[in-house]
Amino acid sequence: MEIISENRAFGGTQGVYSHSSHSTRCDMTFGLFLPEEAQMGPVPVIWYLSGLTCTHENAMVKAGAQQWAAEQGIALVFPDTSPRGETVADDPAYDLGKGAGFYVNATQAPWTPHYNMWDYITEDLPSFLQEDFPLDLSRQSIMGHSMGGHGALTMAMSLPGRFRSVSAFAPISNPTASEWGRKQLTAYLGDDESTWAAHDATLLMQDKGFDGPMLVDTGTNDQFIDLLCPEALAAAANARRQEATLRLQKGYDHSYFFVSTFMEEHIAFHAEALYAD
Amino acid sequence: MEIISENRAFGGTQGVYSHSSHSTRCDMTFGLFLPEEAQMGPVPVIWYLSGLTCTHENAMVKAGAQQWAAEQGIALVFPDTSPRGETVADDPAYDLGKGAGFYVNATQAPWTPHYNMWDYITEDLPSFLQEDFPLDLSRQSIMGHSMGGHGALTMAMSLPGRFRSVSAFAPISNPTASEWGRKQLTAYLGDDESTWAAHDATLLMQDKGFDGPMLVDTGTNDQFIDLLCPEALAAAANARRQEATLRLQKGYDHSYFFVSTFMEEHIAFHAEALYAD
Numbered sequence: 137m138e139i140i141s142e143n144r145a146f147g148g149t150q151g152v153y154s155h156s157s158h159s160t161r162c163d164m165t166f167g168l169f170l171p172e173e174a175q176m177g178p179v180p181v182i183w184y185l186s187g188l189t190c191t192h193e194n195a196m197v198k199a200g201a202q203q204w205a206a207e208q209g210i211a212l213v214f215p216d217t218s219p220r221g222e223t224v225a226d227d228p229a230y231d232l233g234k235g236a237g238f239y240v241n242a243t244q245a246p247w248t249p250h251y252n253m254w255d256y257i258t259e260d261l262p263s264f265l266q267e268d269f270p271l272d273l274s275r276q277s278i279m280g281h282s283m284g285g286h287g288a289l290t291m292a293m294s295l296p297g298r299f300r301s302v303s304a305f306a307p308i309s310n311p312t313a314s315e316w317g318r319k320q321l322t323a324y325l326g327d328d329e330s331t332w333a334a335h336d337a338t339l340l341m342q343d344k345g346f347d348g349p350m351l352v353d354t355g356t357n358d359q360f361i362d363l364l365c366p367e368a369l370a371a372a373a374n375a376r377r378q379e380a381t382l383r384l385q386k387g388y389d390h391s392y393f394f395v396s397t398f399m400e401e402h403i404a405f406h407a408e409a410l411y412a413d
Numbered sequence: 414m415e416i417i418s419e420n421r422a423f424g425g426t427q428g429v430y431s432h433s434s435h436s437t438r439c440d441m442t443f444g445l446f447l448p449e450e451a452q453m454g455p456v457p458v459i460w461y462l463s464g465l466t467c468t469h470e471n472a473m474v475k476a477g478a479q480q481w482a483a484e485q486g487i488a489l490v491f492p493d494t495s496p497r498g499e500t501v502a503d504d505p506a507y508d509l510g511k512g513a514g515f516y517v518n519a520t521q522a523p524w525t526p527h528y529n530m531w532d533y534i535t536e537d538l539p540s541f542l543q544e545d546f547p548l549d550l551s552r553q554s555i556m557g558h559s560m561g562g563h564g565a566l567t568m569a570m571s572l573p574g575r576f577r578s579v580s581a582f583a584p585i586s587n588p589t590a591s592e593w594g595r596k597q598l599t600a601y602l603g604d605d606e607s608t609w610a611a612h613d614a615t616l617l618m619q620d621k622g623f624d625g626p627m628l629v630d631t632g633t634n635d636q637f638i639d640l641l642c643p644e645a646l647a648a649a650a651n652a653r654r655q656e657a658t659l660r661l662q663k664g665y666d667h668s669y670f671f672v673s674t675f676m677e678e679h680i681a682f683h684a685e686a687l688y689a690d
Contacts, residue, residue, distance in 0.1 A: 144632070145671070197475050197669065198474050198475060203673070203677075389420055392474065393479075394420070394422070397480075
């Protein structure tokens with residue numbers, strides 16, 4: 137592990153670290169905020185998965201999450217959104233390749249063998265974190281923005297018992313039915329759409345739902361709202377009687393000004409679940 | 414005026430605008446956060462002056478100030494740190510030229526006639542804002558970071574009655590005695606050091622002080638602390654019996670993680686002064 141930076145923030149430490157990942161077969165960089173309480177012993181953790189074009193850094197500097205996590209004594213993990221490096225395949229489009237791993241394990245060339253962001257987030261990085269940092273992985277929650285909201289929702293539903301709560305800002309909610317999804321799922325997983333269902337929050341909600349509370353915010357002025365399909369997830373969650381709060385926030389768009397506005401409520405929502413027993 | 418962007422944030426609007434400045438003789442871009450209360454009538458305003466290398470954008474996306482300004486019903490102005498454009502002189506160093514206007518009116522070539530950031534911040538931009546936005550300029554305060562802390566302190570002391578309170582994060586406090594200062598003052602104002610005194614917070618504190626409360630935070634692990642000279646300002650403020658809170662914050666550095674950690678307290682400090690009558 138390499139320490140890239142450590143800055144004191146809100147009584148704790150905002151670190152940036154890189155490590156060699158066996159899932160993505162390259163060096164990966166992530167941000168980790170540890171609250172002051174981590175000096176005394178393991179603390180609960182919230183994962184924040186970022187959207188298209190982001191690195192580990194965007195939410196770490198723009199979402200304003202650390203202050204609320206510090207208040208609650210909770211750690212925050214900010215992973216990168218794709219494998220990186222000169223040997224890693226890329227695409228000129230902003231929404232494919234680097235910065236756009238879509239939280240799946242690619243089965244198609246040229247995306248194999250590096251594009252395994254599902255395994256990286258759900259297996260590799262947790263193992264690494266548990267060894268090197270004072271985190272209580274029996275108390276985890278997950279959240280994300282846009283493509284990262286897609287990742288958070290699909291991981292939460294696919295790994296029952298792993299996360300106590302899930303939330304999302306403007307998530308890509310029905311990627312098998314949207315241009316933000318069909319393009320990436322075709323590229324990474326191929327033309328057989330049966331392989332896509334495990335990576336669609338709406339289809340997962342129809343199939344199994346989530347064993348805990350869910351919070352989703354989307355702005356009514358989100359410039360990408362037609363690509364996000366919040367109505368599909370809402371319909372599926374209502375049909376299932378999923379414990380959920382699904383909100384449309386008047387006038388807000390897709391930016392981090394939207395995310396930061398509602399961050400306090402999202403962290404408080406997760407804290408309630410993480411400290412429930 | 415050109416509207417570059419407007420995003421809903423914390424119930425208000427984070428806008429970015431550009432306008433033609435007669436002080437700097439170029440187009441200038443600034444950020445303006447208006448809280449929800451601005452829809453009903455003029456609101457008080459806090460100026461945030463940024464540091465070396467920054468544009469209007471850094472603090473606007475990283476300082477986390479909007480949430481506290483929204484709570485208090487206060488507007489925030491985020492000006493740029495220098496003139497911009499192809500015809501504007503520059504220097505290869507990060508600490509001179511573009512991004513490093515040092516909040517003075519340059520008298521030396523090649524910095525004339527564009528580098529007039531003092532006039533831009535104290536005359537040109539206020540006039541422009543008053544015409545186009547619902548701001549109550551009888552209730553203004555000013556703050557800044559590093560070079561911007563220098564700007565805030567020197568303007569507050571030089572314009573008695575203008576600002577009700579002043580605060581700074583890691584300000585350049587004694588530039589006539591520091592490499593962060595002597596270089597820029599020589600370049601912009603020339604070798605006659607008598608012209609520099611009006612742009613040194615410590616000398617201004619010795620000479621006149623500030624007619625209101627002052628709050629200054631500096632991190633004990635600030636990597637630039639020897640260039641900032643907080644001890645010089647502290648000595649001058651104590652000698653004058655200036656109403657002031659001067660704090661050294663253990664373990665914090667020069668970054669926006671430091672700034673955002675203490676932003677809530679700085680905004681509350683200004684709000685108390687702005688709503689005092």
